[in-house]
Amino acid sequence: MLINISELISTPLKSETFEVPVTMEFYELSGDRFPFREKGSLLLTVANTGSRKLHLNGRWQGTIGIPCDRCLKEVAVPFDIEMDEDVDLSPERQEDLADDSYIEESSINTDALLNHEILIRFPMKILCRDDCKGICLKCGKDLNLGECGCDRRSLDPRMAAIQDIFKNFKEV
Numbered sequence: 599m600l601i602n603i604s605e606l607i608s609t610p611l612k613s614e615t616f617e618v619p620v621t622m623e624f625y626e627l628s629g630d631r632f633p634f635r636e637k638g639s640l641l642l643t644v645a646n647t648g649s650r651k652l653h654l655n656g657r658w659q660g661t662i663g664i665p666c667d668r669c670l671k672e673v674a675v676p677f678d679i680e681m682d683e684d685v686d687l688s689p690e691r692q693e694d695l696a697d698d699s700y701i702e703e704s705s706i707n708t709d710a711l712l713n714h715e716i717l718i719r720f721p722m723k724i725l726c727r728d729d730c731k732g733i734c735l736k737c738g739k740d741l742n743l744g745e746c747g748c749d750r751r752s753l754d755p756r757m758a759a760i761q762d763i764f765k766n767f768k769e770v
């Protein structure tokens with residue numbers, strides 16, 4: 599959603615608070631899509647600091663579904679984001695503004711802002727539980743639900759070498 603901030607930009611010391619519902623279905627990160635499970639709304643206060651700068655202060659609480667690193671089962675990951683951003687509007691900084699993709703001429707793109715804030719907090723690793731056993735690399739079964747009976751030892755080349763040694767012994 600776009601918030602028009604042209605009046606804020608031209609009025610020193612003006613401040614305004616917006617409550618913006620999140621309408622995106624997915625959070626997208628390098629081609630992967632993670633569904634919003636609780637979208638909530640973005641509470642955003644935009645203040646003109648009086649020196650060609652805007653101060654953005656916001657909060658978003660929501661939940662994103664992210665697959666477990668080991669078994670790929672979706673985990674509902676809660677986010678509680680407090681954002682605090684300064685936007686320099688002075689002409690010599692106009693080039694930098696291009697980096698802040700959430701500022702579009704005289705508007706704030708709240709989806710882009712939220713994406714930016716989620717990105718810098720996105721967890722490196724998600725596990726459905728600390729001792730998740732993952733999935734069998736041979737048959738794909740979720741090993742948290744029980745053993746599948748596959749012989750996965752051969753997947754480890756060191757184990758395979760040892761098995762060969764035993765085999766050789768038997769053949770002698």
Ligand SMILES: [Zn+2]
Pocket residue numbers: 666667668669670671725726727730731732
């Ligand atoms: Zn898992």
Ligand SMILES: [Zn+2]
Pocket residue numbers: 734735736737738739746747748
């Ligand atoms: Zn298996």
